[in-house]
Amino acid sequence: MGLVLVLFVCLVILGIATIFVQSAFLTNLYCCVGVLLFGLYLVIDTQMIVGGKSVELTVDEYALAALLLYIDIIQIFMYILKMLSNKE
Secondary structure (H helix, E strand, C coil): CHHHHHHHHHHHHHHHHHHHCCCHHHHHHHHHHHHHHHHHHHHHHHHHHHCCCCCCCCHHHHHHHHHHHHHHHHHHHHHHHHHHHCCC
């Protein structure tokens, strides 16, 4: 969970920096950190569904689990599309 926190702080700092500095490299770096962060979220959410760790979702929370996985996958694709469409 420490790595997720570090990547989130980096994503926030890079997000603020990309507002003021319009650079293709900085935007691509922002997207790469976003893909890594949501990739880790995807692994964590999948582990919560499968179980076996301290935090685990029950059978009654299947809708929440599906929503968590859906949001993670959509965010990963959004960052990849933003990275591929960056033509500065």
